[in-house]
Amino acid sequence: MTMEQEIEVLDQFPVGMRVLAVDDDQTCLRILQTLLHRCQYHVTTTNQAQTALELLRENKNKFDLVISDVDMPDMDGFKLLELVGLEMDLPVIMLSAHSDPKYVMKGVKHGACDYLLKPVRIEELKNIWQHVVRKSKLKKNKSSVSNGAANSDKANRKRKEQYEEEEEEERGNENDDPTAQKKPRVLWTHELHNKFLAAVDHLGVEKAVPKKILDLMNVDKLTRENVASHLQKFRVALKKMSDEANQQATRAAIESQLMQMSSHKGLGGFYHHRGIPVGSGQFHGGATMMRHYPSNRNLGRLNSFAGEMFQPVSSSFPRNHNNGGNTLQGLPLPQLEELQINNNINKAFPSFTSQQNSIMVAPNNLLLLEGHPQSSSPGFSPHFEMNKRQEHWSNTVLSTNIPQSDVHSKPDNLEWNAFCDSASPLINQNLDTNTTSFCRNTDFRSTNAAQTDFFYPLQMNQQPTNNSGPMTEAQLFRSSNPNEGLLMGQQKLQSGFMASDAGSLDDIVNSLMTQEQSQSEFSEGDWDLDGLAHSEHAYEKPYFPFSLSA
Amino acid sequence: MDALIAQLQRQFRDYTISLYQQGFLDDQFTELKKLQDDGSPDFVAEVLTLFFEDCVKLISNMARALDKTTGTVDFSQVGASVHQLKGSSSSVGAKRVKALCVSFKEYCEAKNYEGCVRCLQQVDIEYKALKTKLQDMFNLEKQIIQAGGRVPQVDIN
Numbered sequence: 078m079t080m081e082q083e084i085e086v087l088d089q090f091p092v093g094m095r096v097l098a099v100d101d102d103q104t105c106l107r108i109l110q111t112l113l114h115r116c117q118y119h120v121t122t123t124n125q126a127q128t129a130l131e132l133l134r135e136n137k138n139k140f141d142l143v144i145s146d147v148d149m150p151d152m153d154g155f156k157l158l159e160l161v162g163l164e165m166d167l168p169v170i171m172l173s174a175h176s177d178p179k180y181v182m183k184g185v186k187h188g189a190c191d192y193l194l195k196p197v198r199i200e201e202l203k204n205i206w207q208h209v210v211r212k213s214k215l216k217k218n219k220s221s222v223s224n225g226a227a228n229s230d231k232a233n234r235k236r237k238e239q240y241e242e243e244e245e246e247e248r249g250n251e252n253d254d255p256t257a258q259k260k261p262r263v264l265w266t267h268e269l270h271n272k273f274l275a276a277v278d279h280l281g282v283e284k285a286v287p288k289k290i291l292d293l294m295n296v297d298k299l300t301r302e303n304v305a306s307h308l309q310k311f312r313v314a315l316k317k318m319s320d321e322a323n324q325q326a327t328r329a330a331i332e333s334q335l336m337q338m339s340s341h342k343g344l345g346g347f348y349h350h351r352g353i354p355v356g357s358g359q360f361h362g363g364a365t366m367m368r369h370y371p372s373n374r375n376l377g378r379l380n381s382f383a384g385e386m387f388q389p390v391s392s393s394f395p396r397n398h399n400n401g402g403n404t405l406q407g408l409p410l411p412q413l414e415e416l417q418i419n420n421n422i423n424k425a426f427p428s429f430t431s432q433q434n435s436i437m438v439a440p441n442n443l444l445l446l447e448g449h450p451q452s453s454s455p456g457f458s459p460h461f462e463m464n465k466r467q468e469h470w471s472n473t474v475l476s477t478n479i480p481q482s483d484v485h486s487k488p489d490n491l492e493w494n495a496f497c498d499s500a501s502p503l504i505n506q507n508l509d510t511n512t513t514s515f516c517r518n519t520d521f522r523s524t525n526a527a528q529t530d531f532f533y534p535l536q537m538n539q540q541p542t543n544n545s546g547p548m549t550e551a552q553l554f555r556s557s558n559p560n561e562g563l564l565m566g567q568q569k570l571q572s573g574f575m576a577s578d579a580g581s582l583d584d585i586v587n588s589l590m591t592q593e594q595s596q597s598e599f600s601e602g603d604w605d606l607d608g609l610a611h612s613e614h615a616y617e618k619p620y621f622p623f624s625l626s627a
Numbered sequence: 628m629d630a631l632i633a634q635l636q637r638q639f640r641d642y643t644i645s646l647y648q649q650g651f652l653d654d655q656f657t658e659l660k661k662l663q664d665d666g667s668p669d670f671v672a673e674v675l676t677l678f679f680e681d682c683v684k685l686i687s688n689m690a691r692a693l694d695k696t697t698g699t700v701d702f703s704q705v706g707a708s709v710h711q712l713k714g715s716s717s718s719v720g721a722k723r724v725k726a727l728c729v730s731f732k733e734y735c736e737a738k739n740y741e742g743c744v745r746c747l748q749q750v751d752i753e754y755k756a757l758k759t760k761l762q763d764m765f766n767l768e769k770q771i772i773q774a775g776g777r778v779p780q781v782d783i784n
Contacts, residue, residue: 101711102681102711102714102715102718103677103680103681104674104677104678104681104715104718104719105714105715105718107673107674107677108659108662108674108718108719111662111667111670112662115662146714148707148710148711173714174710174711174713174714174717175710195714195717195718196655196658196717196718196720197718198658199658199662
C-alpha cells in the first residue's frame with residue numbers, strides 16, 4: 078500500500094474494525110453486538126464456537142479481532158482461543174461471568190489478549206482495538222529485529238558459507254523432476270507466501286537463504302526444506318523471466334532507440350547508458366515501477382506466476398502484442414519492458430535487487446493447491462486444465478452477478494486493455510477507485526489483504542454482505558467461497574490468452590466493480606440494527622418481540 | 628391532553644425509580660436504556676425478551692438436573708446453568724435474579740441439594756416478578772406515546 082492509502086485506512090481505524098463475537102447466551106450476544114456497533118465496529122455474531130472457527134478458517138483476513146465467551150457448550154472458550162491463536166494468529170478477547178483470577182490466568186496462558194468480565198461496559202469495548210494494533214506491530218518488529226542482526230559482517234560471512242553449502246544442496250534438488258512434490262505438502266497460503274516475500278525482500282534475493290528466510294518468517298511447523306523448495310521455484314521463475322525480458326527488451330530497445338537517438342551517442346551510447354544487462358535492468362525497472370503501486374505487487378505476482386506457468390507452453394501461443402488478451406497469457410513482462418523502453422528509456426531505473434524480489438513468483442502450487450487439490454504438477458499444469466478453471470470461475474462469478482448484471486457503466490475494454498498495455502499507472506487507478514469505495518464501506522482491512530488488491534472487486538463484494546441488506550443466496554455463495562473465486566480469478570487472468578476470454582473477463586470485472594460500488598453506496602452509513610439483524614440472520618436465532626400483554 | 632401526558636410521565640418516572648429502589652434493576656439496565664435510540668427503538672424490549680426466554684430454558688435445565696428420579700443429581704450441570712443465568716441477568720441489570728444466582732451457585736458447589744431446590748424455586752418466582760414489573764413499565768411507556776408524549780429519561784441518583 079502506498080503511504081497515502083495506508084494513511085487513509087488508518088484514519089478510519091478503529092471505525093469499521095471487524096469483530097467476530099461468540100457467545101452461546103443469546104441475551105449477552107445481543108447486547109455485545111449492540112455495544113460493538115455503538116463503537117462503530119463491524120460485527121459478526123455466532124452462538125457456536127464451531128461456526129466461529131469455520132468462519133475464521135474460511136477467510137482469516139475477514140476479521141481483525143475475536144471476542145469469545147469462556148463457557149460454551151459445544152467447545153471450551155479456551156480451546157477456541159488456542160485454535161484461533163494457532164491457526165489465524167488473531168487477537169482474542171475472553172469474556173466471562175467468572176471473576177475468579179484463576180480463569181483470568183487460564184485465559185492469559187492460552188494466549189488471550191484481554192479478559193473482560195460480564196456485564197461488559199461500552200467503555201471497555203471502546204479500547205479493544207489496541208490489541209489489533211499491538212499484534213500487528215509485534216509481527217512487524219519480529220521480522221525487522223531478526224533482519225537487523227543479519228546485517229552485521231560476521232553474519233554476512235557466515236551466511237555466505239551457509240548459502241554456498243545450501244546452494245549445492247539445492248542444485249542437487251534441481252536435478253530431480255521439478256514437478257515432483259515432496260510429501261507432505263506445505264500449503265503456501267497467501268499469508269504464508271507474504272511472509273516468504275517479506276523475508277526474501279529483507280534479505281535480498283541474492284542473499285536469501287532458506288534458513289534465514291525460515292527464521293524471518295517465524296512460522297511453526299515450516300521446515301527449511303519447505304522454504305528451500307519454494308525459494309528454488311521462485312528463483313527459477315525469476316531467471317526465466319529475466320531471460321525472456323532480455324531477449325524481448327534487446328530487440329525492442331534496438332528498434333526504438335535507433336529511431337529516437339539519431340543525434341545522440343547512438344547504439345553504443347544506448348547500451349552504455351543502460352549499464353546493467355538489458356534484461357535484468359528492464360526487469361528491475363519494471364519491478365521499480367511496480368513497487369510504487371501496491372496493486373502491482375500482485376500484478377507482478379500474477380505476471381511472474383504466469384511466466385512460470387506458461388514458459389514451457391508459451392511457444393505454442395503467438396506473441397501478438399496487439400492482442401490485448403494475450404498480454405497476460407504468459408508474457409506480460411516482456412511487453413511491459415517494451416513499452417517502458419519506448420516511453421522512457423532515459424529514466425535510469427535503479428537496479429534494486431531487493432525490488433526485484435517484490436515481483437514474486439506466486440508458486441503454482443499455491444493457487445493450484447488451494448483451488449484444485451487434485452492437480453499434481455503445479456509447475457507445468459496442462460493448458461486445458463486452466464481453461465476448465467477459468468470457465469468455472471467465470472461461471473461462478475457470472476451466476477452470482479445475475480442479480481445486478483445489468484450494471485455496466487464502464488466502457489468495455491478500458492480496464493482490460495489498460496491493464497495489458499501499461500500496467501502500472503492504470504492499475505493504480507483501479508486501485509484508487511477500489512480503495513475509495515472500500516473506505517466508504519467503513520471497513521477496516523488489514524494490509525495483509527493487499528494480497529489480492531487487483532481483485533478487490535471480487536473480495537469486496539463479500540464485505541457489503543455483512544452490513545447491507547438481506548443476504549441473497551448469491552451473496553452467501555460468494556462469501557462462502559471467497560478464496561476460490563479470487564484464486565480462480567487470478568488464474569483466469571493468467572490464462573486469458575484467448576482474445577475472446579479477455580472480453581468476458583473484462584465484463585465480469587466491470588460488473589463486479591460497479592456492483593460492489595453500488596452495494597457499498599447502499600451500505601454506506603448503514604449502521605442500523607435492523608439491517609444488521611438481517612445480515613446476521615444466518616448466525617442469530619430469531620427473537621420474539623417482548624409481549625406486552627400478560 | 629398535556630395534563631394526561633404529564634401525569635403519565637410522572638407515573639412512569641416514579642414507577643421506574645421504585646424498581647431500582649426495590650432492587651429489581653441496577654445500573655446495567657440504565658446502560659441498556661442508553662443503547663436504545665432512534666435507530667433501535669425496541670432494543671430494550673428485544674433484549675429483555677431474549678432474557679426471559681433464557682430464564683425459561685435455563686430454569687428447566689436446572690430442574691431436570693435436580694430431578695432425583697433420573698438418578699444421581701449432577702451438580703456441575705446445575706452449576707453450569709446457574710452460571711449462565713448469572714451472566715445474562717447481570718447483563719440486563721436484573722439485580723435480584725443475579726443475586727440469587729450467586730447464592731445458588733454456592734449451594735451447587737457445596738452440593739447442597741435442599742439449598743439448590745430452594746434457590747431454584749426462588750429464581751423462578753423472581754424472574755416472573757421482574758417480568759410483570761417490566762411489563763407494567765412498558766405499558767406506561769406505550770400509554771405515554773399513544774397520548775402523544777415522549778418517554779422521559781429517568782435519572783437514577
